[in-house]
Amino acid sequence: MEYIPQILFLIMLVVGFGLFAKSAARIRRNILLGKDIDRSDNPSLRLNTMLRVAMGQSKMVVRPVAGTLHLIVYIGFILINIEVLEIVIDGLFGTHRIFAPVLGGVYTAAINFFEILGVLVIIACAIFLYRRNVMKIGRFHSTEMKGWPFKDANYILIIEIVLMTALLVMNAAEANFPDDHRAAGPFLISGMLAPLFSGMGYETLHLIERACWWAHIAGILFFLNYLPYSKHFHIMLAFPNVYYSNLKPKGQFNNLESVKKEVELMMDPNADPYAAAPEPDPNAAPQRFGAKDVQDLSWVQLMNAYSCTECGRCTSNCPANITGKKLSPRKIMMDTRDRLEDVGAIIDLNKGTFVDDGKSLLHDYITPEELWACTSCNACTEACPVNIDPLSIIIDLRRYLVMEESSMPAPLAPVMSSLENNGAPWQFSPSDRFNWATEEA
Amino acid sequence: MSEVLKVPTMADMMAAGETPDILFWVGCSGSFDDRAKKITKAIVKILNKVDMKFAVLGVEESCTGDPAKRAGNEFTFMMQAMSNIQVMNAYEVKKIVTGCPHCFNTIKNEYPELGGKYEVIHHTQLVQQLIDEGKLKVEGGAFKGKKITFHDPCYLGRGNGEYEAPRSVIEKLDVELTEMKRSRANGLCCGAGGAQMFKEAEPGNKEINMERAEEALALKPDVIATGCPFCNTMMTDGVKYNDKQDETQVLDVAELIAQANDL
Ligand code: SF4
Numbered sequence: 001m002e003y004i005p006q007i008l009f010l011i012m013l014v015v016g017f018g019l020f021a022k023s024a025a026r027i028r029r030n031i032l033l034g035k036d037i038d039r040s041d042n043p044s045l046r047l048n049t050m051l052r053v054a055m056g057q058s059k060m061v062v063r064p065v066a067g068t069l070h071l072i073v074y075i076g077f078i079l080i081n082i083e084v085l086e087i088v089i090d091g092l093f094g095t096h097r098i099f100a101p102v103l104g105g106v107y108t109a110a111i112n113f114f115e116i117l118g119v120l121v122i123i124a125c126a127i128f129l130y131r132r133n134v135m136k137i138g139r140f141h142s143t144e145m146k147g148w149p150f151k152d153a154n155y156i157l158i159i160e161i162v163l164m165t166a167l168l169v170m171n172a173a174e175a176n177f178p179d180d181h182r183a184a185g186p187f188l189i190s191g192m193l194a195p196l197f198s199g200m201g202y203e204t205l206h207l208i209e210r211a212c213w214w215a216h217i218a219g220i221l222f223f224l225n226y227l228p229y230s231k232h233f234h235i236m237l238a239f240p241n242v243y244y245s246n247l248k249p250k251g252q253f254n255n256l257e258s259v260k261k262e263v264e265l266m267m268d269p270n271a272d273p274y275a276a277a278p279e280p281d282p283n284a285a286p287q288r289f290g291a292k293d294v295q296d297l298s299w300v301q302l303m304n305a306y307s308c309t310e311c312g313r314c315t316s317n318c319p320a321n322i323t324g325k326k327l328s329p330r331k332i333m334m335d336t337r338d339r340l341e342d343v344g345a346i347i348d349l350n351k352g353t354f355v356d357d358g359k360s361l362l363h364d365y366i367t368p369e370e371l372w373a374c375t376s377c378n379a380c381t382e383a384c385p386v387n388i389d390p391l392s393i394i395i396d397l398r399r400y401l402v403m404e405e406s407s408m409p410a411p412l413a414p415v416m417s418s419l420e421n422n423g424a425p426w427q428f429s430p431s432d433r434f435n436w437a438t439e440e441a
Numbered sequence: 442m443s444e445v446l447k448v449p450t451m452a453d454m455m456a457a458g459e460t461p462d463i464l465f466w467v468g469c470s471g472s473f474d475d476r477a478k479k480i481t482k483a484i485v486k487i488l489n490k491v492d493m494k495f496a497v498l499g500v501e502e503s504c505t506g507d508p509a510k511r512a513g514n515e516f517t518f519m520m521q522a523m524s525n526i527q528v529m530n531a532y533e534v535k536k537i538v539t540g541c542p543h544c545f546n547t548i549k550n551e552y553p554e555l556g557g558k559y560e561v562i563h564h565t566q567l568v569q570q571l572i573d574e575g576k577l578k579v580e581g582g583a584f585k586g587k588k589i590t591f592h593d594p595c596y597l598g599r600g601n602g603e604y605e606a607p608r609s610v611i612e613k614l615d616v617e618l619t620e621m622k623r624s625r626a627n628g629l630c631c632g633a634g635g636a637q638m639f640k641e642a643e644p645g646n647k648e649i650n651m652e653r654a655e656e657a658l659a660l661k662p663d664v665i666a667t668g669c670p671f672c673n674t675m676m677t678d679g680v681k682y683n684d685k686q687d688e689t690q691v692l693d694v695a696e697l698i699a700q701a702n703d704l
């Protein structure tokens with residue numbers, strides 16, 4: 001009989017982590033639907049960038065208010081989870097505050113610190129809720145933030161507040177225990193809350209304390225399993241995402257190997273123009289120029305989509321968006337994730353194979369109008385706190401539009417033919433290129 | 442003042458059995474656009490002033506392919522890039538200075554994988570080097586005490602991390618360098634990049650260059666300094682649209698230096 005809580009706890013833990021592992025595996029599978037790209041170079045610089053940007057949150061603090069609040073929630077989240085270790089041990093072995101006698105004064109200090117952190121987290125989350133729901137901060141209310149994305153952010157903040165409150169109430173209830181039943185404490189913050197529960201009998205207090213204890217751990221497991229369905233998955237993916245982010249100059253676009261080969265052949269004076277085309281490799285997947293759907297993107301671009309926190313910093317810095325054009329780099333990332341989830345669901349439904357649903361990322365999720373509004377200025381990549389690169393997706397989709405569908409805004413067509421014929425975007429004769437040197441100043 | 446410009450071509454140099462220290466890559470805008478040609482000439486004047494042994498490709502130069510690549514037309518880009526590389530490798534080019542951040546970015550970052558490996562610098566970086574090495578003396582001249590703000594070109598700044606060279610050059614002019622709210626890494630695009638220069642903007646409620654010009658004009662500067670011929674066009678249009686062309690000039694950093702030195 002006395003083992004029942006422990007068995008219940010074990011089942012809860014196994015189910016909680018098991019479900020999470022399943023979700024994580026699904027996301028990993030989806031990300032690996034992307035094409036391979038080599039990001040194994042320069043490990044020390046990558047590690048450094050990860051420590052600075054993901055762990056040190058160097059890009060978050062560019063906006064001091066949101067940055068500081070985020071830092072509190074982040075540190076709180078990590079440190080308070082140390083307490084979870086104790087909870088797990090206690091839960092499995094039926095002990096109570098197993099570290100308290102071992103650590104003594106250090107334990108009291110640690111819990112006091114956690115309590116203060118907990119209050120700060122509650123305050124930060126409350127301010128975040130206020131900013132999102134009462135203050136009309138533009139980037140939280142754009143078109144792509146209607147419905148689920150908006151609720152998602154609120155849910156997570158409320159869960160955080162509930163988790164922290166449970167911890168404080170648990171300690172406050174225990175503070176009223178008779179001395180010989182109290183394993184530790186009283187502590188600073190919960191001590192102040194303790195009078196709320198004074199006068200209650202030990203039975204009631206113990207019930208409250210236990211309820212909060214279970215609520216806290218169950219809440220954590222719920223939170224863990226909520227993550228993969230939420231933008232808050234960034235708390236996991238931010239680290240690998242920054243690690244594998246682009247280290248090259250932002251202005252540098254990749255050169256398409258397939259195009260390079262064709263052009264080399266065209267320009268090779270020794271190539272026999274009448275030679276039969278080389279046998280196509282029958283096993284090779286049909287080569288697409290650019291990207292039409294998520295499978296044409298690289299796994300880094302797909303991981304980017306799962307790492308996006310929907311903060312909208314990219315969009316609020318995007319010149320096209322600022323001036324009222326349809327383009328929003330945040331929406332590009334959200335669309336990519338939505339499409340990838342849809343593709344993943346189709347694969348699951350068809351026992352592991354993708355069945356064409358007649359849709360694609362380009363056109364059905366992202367329109368050419370959005371793509372053509374981009375000036376390739378890199379403000380979005382600069383602003384993103386987790387080094388996401390929306391521009392690379394925009395360019396890959398443009399490449400498909402131009403090279404596979406031959407579709408581009410009307411004024412660009414003569415520019416392209418002028419480039420090919422005159423070596424300049426304007427229709428000037430190449431022989432006039434040097435005229436400037438002899439013209440009147 | 443109006444000395445004749447000395448602009449040797451690579452072909453001339455080769456014929457004379459000489460090799461220049463640096464190739465000046467002029468770019469399409471700098472070659473054909475009337476406003477940008479003035480920037481090109483200002484750069485040449487500076488090169489002449491310090492007796493730099495340089496050459497241009499002249500009629501052998503062709504577009505780097507930047508607009509094609511940003512528009513998604515990798516084929517046209519590759520053709521341009523590979524033929525330019527052929528020409529430059531035939532002349533055994535080692536070092537290049539460009540008058541345009543787009544040419545700078547493309548040749549510096551995207552040509553190496555295609556066989557074109559050169560040391561590439563932007564003209565503001567070259568001017569800074571010349572000043573640092575004491576080869577070029579700069580005094581405020583006509584600009585002394587004037588209020589100047591610098592508009593960061595995306596492909597020089599965010600694209601390649603160069604924010605300081607143009608600023609340090611401008612500061613040498615004894616001017617009051619003021620910054621727009623959005624500057625350096627946070628700078629706002631002029632609206633011309635990514636092949637936007639050659640097409641209509643998508644529907645919106647404002648043109649990007651208007652937004653940027655208003656931001657610059659709010660500082661009431663005497664000069665909006667640029668480091669890119671496309672930014673120059675966009676900002677000039679924005680200033681004209683606001684009817685402020687009598688109060689505020691739009692000048693490239695090279696023009697500032699050339700004018701201050703009466704070149
Ligand atoms: S690169 Fe394109 S999407 Fe990104 S901020 Fe600039 S214009 Fe917007």
Ligand code: SF4
Pocket residue numbers: 307308309310311312313314315329330333383384385386387388390
């Ligand atoms: S791409 Fe980056 S900056 Fe943009 S919304 Fe996502 S996380 Fe924020």
